[in-house]
Amino acid sequence: MSRIGVFVCHCGENISATVNCQKVAETASGYEGVVHSVDYKYMCSDPGQTLIKQAIKDKNLTGVVVAACSPRMHEPTFRKACNEGGLNPFMCEMANLREHCSWVHDKGDLTTEKAIDVVRTQVEKVKRNQPLTDIKVPVTKTALVIGGGIAGIQTSLDIANCGHKVILIEKDPSIGGHMSQLSETFPTLDCSQCILTPRMVEVAQHPNITLYTYAELESLDGFIGNFTAKIRKKAKSIDEKLCTGCGLCTTKCPTKKIPSEFNEGLGFRPAVYVPFPQAVPNIPVIDRINCTYYIKGKCKVCEKVCPTKAIVFDQEDEIIEVAVGAIVVATGFGIKQPDFFPEYGYGKYPDVITGMQFERLASASGPTFGEIKRPSDGQVPKKIVFIACAGSRDEAKGIPYCSKICCMYTAKHAMLYQHKVHGGESTVFYMDIRAAGKNYEEFVRRAIEEDTVKYVRGRVSRVYEKNGKLIVKGVDTLLGAMPVEIEADMVVLATAGVANPGAEELAQKLHISYDGYKFFAESHPKLKPIETNTGGIMVAGACQSIRDIPESVSMASGAAVKVACLFSQNELTREPLIAVVNRCAAPLYSTCVGCFLCQSACPYQAIEREEIKDRSGKLIKSIAKVNPGLCQGCGTCVAFCRSRSIDIQGYTHDQVYNEVMALLNEY
Amino acid sequence: MSADTHHKTTKGLSGEVLEHTGVKVDKCYQCGKCTAGCPMASEMDLAPSYLLRMLQTGDAKLEEQVLRSFTIWVCLTCEMCYSRCPMSIDIPKMMDFLREKSMKEKKASKKAKEIIAFHKSFLSSIEKTGRLYELGLTLEYKARTMSIMQDVGVAPAMLSRGKLHILPELIKGRSAVSSIFDKTINKNKK
Numbered sequence: 001m002s003r004i005g006v007f008v009c010h011c012g013e014n015i016s017a018t019v020n021c022q023k024v025a026e027t028a029s030g031y032e033g034v035v036h037s038v039d040y041k042y043m044c045s046d047p048g049q050t051l052i053k054q055a056i057k058d059k060n061l062t063g064v065v066v067a068a069c070s071p072r073m074h075e076p077t078f079r080k081a082c083n084e085g086g087l088n089p090f091m092c093e094m095a096n097l098r099e100h101c102s103w104v105h106d107k108g109d110l111t112t113e114k115a116i117d118v119v120r121t122q123v124e125k126v127k128r129n130q131p132l133t134d135i136k137v138p139v140t141k142t143a144l145v146i147g148g149g150i151a152g153i154q155t156s157l158d159i160a161n162c163g164h165k166v167i168l169i170e171k172d173p174s175i176g177g178h179m180s181q182l183s184e185t186f187p188t189l190d191c192s193q194c195i196l197t198p199r200m201v202e203v204a205q206h207p208n209i210t211l212y213t214y215a216e217l218e219s220l221d222g223f224i225g226n227f228t229a230k231i232r233k234k235a236k237s238i239d240e241k242l243c244t245g246c247g248l249c250t251t252k253c254p255t256k257k258i259p260s261e262f263n264e265g266l267g268f269r270p271a272v273y274v275p276f277p278q279a280v281p282n283i284p285v286i287d288r289i290n291c292t293y294y295i296k297g298k299c300k301v302c303e304k305v306c307p308t309k310a311i312v313f314d315q316e317d318e319i320i321e322v323a324v325g326a327i328v329v330a331t332g333f334g335i336k337q338p339d340f341f342p343e344y345g346y347g348k349y350p351d352v353i354t355g356m357q358f359e360r361l362a363s364a365s366g367p368t369f370g371e372i373k374r375p376s377d378g379q380v381p382k383k384i385v386f387i388a389c390a391g392s393r394d395e396a397k398g399i400p401y402c403s404k405i406c407c408m409y410t411a412k413h414a415m416l417y418q419h420k421v422h423g424g425e426s427t428v429f430y431m432d433i434r435a436a437g438k439n440y441e442e443f444v445r446r447a448i449e450e451d452t453v454k455y456v457r458g459r460v461s462r463v464y465e466k467n468g469k470l471i472v473k474g475v476d477t478l479l480g481a482m483p484v485e486i487e488a489d490m491v492v493l494a495t496a497g498v499a500n501p502g503a504e505e506l507a508q509k510l511h512i513s514y515d516g517y518k519f520f521a522e523s524h525p526k527l528k529p530i531e532t533n534t535g536g537i538m539v540a541g542a543c544q545s546i547r548d549i550p551e552s553v554s555m556a557s558g559a560a561v562k563v564a565c566l567f568s569q570n571e572l573t574r575e576p577l578i579a580v581v582n583r584c585a586a587p588l589y590s591t592c593v594g595c596f597l598c599q600s601a602c603p604y605q606a607i608e609r610e611e612i613k614d615r616s617g618k619l620i621k622s623i624a625k626v627n628p629g630l631c632q633g634c635g636t637c638v639a640f641c642r643s644r645s646i647d648i649q650g651y652t653h654d655q656v657y658n659e660v661m662a663l664l665n666e667y
Numbered sequence: 668m669s670a671d672t673h674h675k676t677t678k679g680l681s682g683e684v685l686e687h688t689g690v691k692v693d694k695c696y697q698c699g700k701c702t703a704g705c706p707m708a709s710e711m712d713l714a715p716s717y718l719l720r721m722l723q724t725g726d727a728k729l730e731e732q733v734l735r736s737f738t739i740w741v742c743l744t745c746e747m748c749y750s751r752c753p754m755s756i757d758i759p760k761m762m763d764f765l766r767e768k769s770m771k772e773k774k775a776s777k778k779a780k781e782i783i784a785f786h787k788s789f790l791s792s793i794e795k796t797g798r799l800y801e802l803g804l805t806l807e808y809k810a811r812t813m814s815i816m817q818d819v820g821v822a823p824a825m826l827s828r829g830k831l832h833i834l835p836e837l838i839k840g841r842s843a844v845s846s847i848f849d850k851t852i853n854k855n856k857k
Contacts, residue, residue, distance in 0.1 A: 343704075343751060393696075394753035431698045461704030461751055475699035481714030483703060 002033035002127045005061040006119060007052055008097070009043035009068035015097050016041075018107040019115045024067060024097075027116050031123050035059050044074050052078065053085035061087065063126035067095040067119045088131035090576070090650060095122040117663055124662040128655045132576040137629050139225035140325035141567045142167065146217055146506070149177020150549055151541025151556040152330035153199050158560030159328075160208035164567050167322055168203065169215040169231055174279035175200055177332055181262060183362035183370070185549060186412040187443035193278060193365065200280040214285055218319060220509055221605065224536030225325045225572045226629065235315040237272075237286035242310035245282035249302035249311065250274060258290045260367075264357045266375060267367035272302050276365060286311075326536045326563045329520060330556060331506060333542035336391045336399065336496040344390065344493060345463045350376040351470060352463060352491045355409055362416045372420050374490045381424065381489035384417055385472045386410045387460050388430040391496030399496045401517065404546045406494035407434045411444045413492060414453040427454045427486055429474050437548070456484060463491055497546040512537055520544050530558045538562050577650045578631040579606075579638060581624050592623040592645040598637035599624065606630035607637060680730040681722045683768070690761040694754045695719040701748035701758055711738040712776075715748055715758055734769045740779035784811035794848050797838035802831050 006028040010016035021039040029037035036059045042048050043066055055061060064087065066078045071094040079089035095118045105111040141164050145156045148170030156168045168175070180200075182192035203209055218230040253270035260269040262276050269275075271291040274284045292299040293313060303311040335356055338346040346352045351374045353361075360366040361373065374381050388410050392403040407430070414426045433455075435441040447453045458475035465471070469487040476482045499518035500506075507514045512532040513521040520539045523531040530538050538559040541552035566572075583590050589612050599607040610625035624646070626637075638646050638653075647653055681692045695716070702714040713721070713736045721729040733739070744759040752758070769775045775783055788807040792800045809815045825831045838844070 389698075393698075396753050396755045431696070457699075459698035459700035459703060459753070461700050461702075461747075473703050475703035475708075475714070475716070477697055477699040477702075477716060481699050481702045481708075481717040483705075483708050483714075 002063055003035045003059060003061050004031075004033050004063045004065060004123055004126060005036040005052070005055045005059060006034055006038075006065045006067065006123065007043055007048075007055075008037070008039035008119070009048070009066065010039065010041045011069060011098055011102075012042065015068070015102040015115075018102040018105060018111050019097055020112040021115075023112055024115050024119055028065075028067075028119050028123065031120065033127055034123060036061065043068050044077055049077070049081040052081050056082065056085035056087050062091065063087075063129060064092040065095055065119060065122045065126055066092065067097045067115070067122070069098040070094075070096050070100075090132040091126065091129050093122045093126045093129065095119045117665075121659040121662045124658040125655045128652070128658060129650070132649055135574045135576050135578070135628050136571045137225055137574055138571050139567060139569060140227075140323045141165065142322070142324045143563050143567075144169070144227070144229050144322065144324040144327045145330060146327065147177070147330035147332055147541075147543070148172075148175030148203075148211075148213070149330060149332045149541065149552075150179040150196065150199075151332070151543075151552040152177070152328070153196075153203050154553045154556035155328045155330060155540050155560045155563075156203055156209055157199065157206065158557050159563050160206050162560070162564040162567070164208065164564065166206075166209045167212065167229075167231075167324065168209055169212045169217065171214070171216050172275065173214050173236070173273075173283075173285045174275045174281070175203060175211070175213060176276075176278075176280070178356075179549060180276065180278070181264070181356060181359055181363070183359050183364075183366070184412065184416060186408045187437070187439040189412070189415075191364075193363075197278045197280075200278070204280045211281070212320070213281060213283075217506065217509055220327075220511075223604070223630065223632065224534075225566065227324045227327060227536065229322050229324055229327070231320045231322065233318040233320060235288075235317050236283065237288070237311065237313055237315050238283060239310045239312050239315075240281070240283055242308045243283045244308055244310075245274075245284075246307065247274065247284070248305045248307065250284055252301050252305045254299065254301055255290055255292055258287065263360045263367050264354065266353075266357055266360050278365075286313075326538065326566050327510065328538045328540055328556075328559045328563060329506070329510065329512070329532075329543055330540040330552075330559075331500050331503065331543040333497045333546055334500045336498045338390055338493050338495045340397060341390060341493070343462045344387065344460070344491070345465070345470075346493060349463070349465055349470060349491075350374075351381070351489065352493065354493050354495045355406070355413065356495075358413050358492045359409075362413070362420070370420070372417055379489070380421055382421075383425045383486065383488045384414075384421075384427075384490045384492065385460075385470075385486055385488040386414055386426065386428045386492045386494065387463075387472075388428060388494045389459065389496075390493035392494075393431065394496075399498070399517075401546075402434060403494075403497040404434065405497065405548045407432075408437070408440055408443070408548065410492075410494045411435075411447040411453070415447045415451050418447075418451040418453060425454070427456055427472075427488075429456050429458060429460050429472075431457065431459060437550070458484070497542065500543065503543065510534065510537055512539075530555060530562055536566065575633075575650075576628075577633040577648060578628055579626045579633065579635070579646050579648050581626060582645050582647065589621055590623045590645060591643050592641075593643050594622040594624070595642060596624060597640045597642065598646060601636045601640040603634065603636065604630050604632050606632070679725045679727070680733065680768075681725060684722065684761050684764055688757070688760045688764045690757050690764075692719050692722045692756070692761070694756050695723065696754065698753065700751050700753065701756075704747045704751050706745065706747065707741045707743055710741050712736055713738045715742075719756070719758070731774075733765065734772065734774045735776055737776045737778045739765045739769060740776060740782045781812050784808055787811065790848075790852065794845060796835040797841040797844045798836065800832075800835035802833065803835060805831075 008021045008025045010021050025037045025039040036055050040048050079092050082092040083089040097115050101115050143159050143166050145152050145168045156166045160166045179196050185192050215231050215233045218232040221228045249272045253272045255271040257268050259265040260267045272284050272286045288294040364370040391399050417426050435444045456476050458477045460474040462473045472486045474484045476484050503518045512534050520543050522529045523533050540556040540559040581592050606627045608625045610623050612621045635648050699716045702708050702716045739762050742762040746759050748758045788804050792804045
């Protein structure tokens with residue numbers, strides 16, 4: 001016979017302002033099997049929890065219903081209290097009177113009636129609860145880091161330095177990401193590559209890090225602590241073990257005029273190439289789309305010149321399967337190609353360039369060796385205009401958000417221009433200056449006050465060409481919206497940062513959520529900014545939202561701590577709310593008829609085949625069996641089972657059916 | 668938490684603009700792109716973005732200034748501002764409403780006298796003949812602006828080239844056109 005205790009919480013005034021808690025407790029005390037029913041101001045407080053523990057002992061309760069807030073909030077609290085009171089924690093259920101009742105309804109009898117109904121369902125459910133024990137699963141202490149930009153590099157190094165193994169995969173031929181393309185970094189103007197490349201080398205040499213470049217995630221199975229990842233290593237057409245990185249193939253390759261991705265199309269690279277001189281690993285790849293051999297079947301110059309015979313034309317993509325316990329996604333961001341901005345003439349006028357292209361012009365390793373020269377004729381621009389918010393904060397074009405980093409890099413660009421072109425004039429069109437960061441505002445002020453960069457508050461409406469000059473039509477809103485026209489030699493667009501083109505596909509492979517702009521979603525905007533909603537998968541850097549370098553690095557170190565925390569345990573505890581196939585005595589053994597519909601329905605490949613044999617080894621019956629390590633308790637198999645032989649522990653047919661009947665007042 | 672806190676009524680002229688045109692002036696964040704692209708900005712006494720800012724304040728004096736401004740009459744409704752506005756604010760639609768209100772309250776800018784005279788002459792030509800009658804339009808406009816003799820010199824040449832016709836060309840469905848006028852402009856007059 002059940003002995004149920006009902007505990008109704010006022011939640012201060014959150015519940016009691018609209019629900020008559022006393023009446024709820026009184027009504028519940030009349031239900032069959034309820035031997036104890038009280039209301040209290042704060043059930044989650046220490047005295048409230050003591051109330052529950054005491055009642056379990058005094059009244060010898062077999063089940064507890066706490067009518068309070070959402071189970072997301074306090075179910076662990078109350079289950080722990082019950083456990084301490086001597087009751088199996090899974091004999092405690094919560095009736096959500098706050099989110100499902102008081103917060104969404106006005107004060108009145110109907111609201112109280114609904115609260116009573118909600119409590120009743122849980123009383124009926126808890127009567128049919130079974131004591132359950134947590135499941136322990138082992139942890140694979142290897143982390144997978146996806147993306148080899150500064151965030152991926154930092155998180156890999158941090159995890160590896162904690163003594164755990166790391167597998168780092170990068171889709172490009174070299175790690176380094178966007179940071180390797182930058183000239184100088186704000187607000188200190190130190191050289192980006194100078195501070196980044198030592199870290200890149202450290203990654204390559206670290207004994208705990210396995211680096212796969214030119215590789216992408218193919219698929220992912222499993223769950224926290226026990227993932228299986230398939231990695232596709234794209235064919236480089238080079239034997240990495242034989243290649244010494246001498247670079248002879250890249251200098252002899254006859255196809256030389258391919259726009260370089262690393263230089264944002266401002267320079268050229270051959271078909272067999274290393275993206276940039278400091279690349280890690282320093283091993284070239286053959287770009288099969290542009291290579292003459294793959295197009296026409298003839299050439300093989302690289303093969304002839306290679307002193308170590310490392311060129312392998314028929315190399316195929318390789319799929320590697322690895323077991324990992326945690327994953328950090330650090331895939332970074334993309335840059336909106338400004339061709340959707342016809343009024344600024346990008347693509348039409350060669351001297352209208354993006355901020356990233358300006359980085360390459362200003363970089364000592366860039367196509368002009370750090371001299372600011374315009375792409376059309378190689379002249380040094382005497383007048384330059386920077387347009388901030390090119391795409392960002394533009395609802396009409398689908399990017400209502402602020403890209404956050406543009407204010408700072410535009411100030412940096414204008415500053416670099418003034419430093420490199422003496423006597424040059426630079427103008428920045430801006431709407432607001434968002435320089436919230438350590439030494440950021442001071443940096444912008446320096447650009448204005450010391451480097452005489454002219455800041456005009458207003459947006460540019462159009463850029464067009466007239467007599468070889470780019471005419472920039474803007475407005476100065478601080479002069480009563482006075483139209484301004486500037487004849488410029490070069491225009492730089494601070495183009496919006498967007499999610500990576502492949503972000504959506506990757507999120508689906510990883511089973512993590514993403515927002516409307518395809519940035520990966522964090523578990524909680526304030527308190528869980530690094531975790532995703534999928535256990536064991538963390539995000540770091542600009543793939544979650546546009547971030548600058550210091551923020552990406554801090555987030556990456558944060559993600560590393562989360563991984564190290566997970567790896568500090570030898571086994572993980574999981575709630576036992578998983579599917580089970582019923583078993584009974586011979587000769588039936590189970591009501592399962594072995595149709596295995598559940599096996600095809602299960603998204604986690606958690607259903608196995610169990611063979612029941614007699615003593616002589618003769619097969620009597622084949623039935624389904626759930627692997628408790630893989631089952632996520634989604635319940636799909638339960639819905640598919642024709643003979644009702646599978647149940648989710650804690651949410652059995654019997655429990656849910658009686659909850660519904662209680663709602664229909666069938667008792 | 669009360670549900671009422673989520674409803675805000677915009678009062679004043681910006682509220683009227685919202686009610687009659689659906690244009691929300693609060694969406695404007697003053698980037699000035701409308702003014703930067705406006706072909707008439709140099710002729711205006713208030714730049715479009717400036718005018719929006721005045722409406723945002725809700726200040727009665729500034730709203731009065733908007734209705735008495737020359738800007739609303741200079742606007743060509745070319746929609747350059749609207750097509751480039753990052754917040755998709757339909758400024759031309761708002762200008763239309765402001766013109767109507769300015770007329771109704773007899774606050775139209777004195778500088779706009781000729782523009783208004785032209786609008787009126789154009790409409791009366793359409794009302795009477797169902798289509799544009801150039802000579803009638805010209806004569807009425809000249810009469811309204813008391814400048815009959817202006818441009819008389821070019822008339823013979825235009826007549827001889829067939830650019831001007833002495834008599835109007837009438838359309839068949841004139842009653843349909845006049846019923847449009849009855850239901851819109853003339854209704855407001857009554």
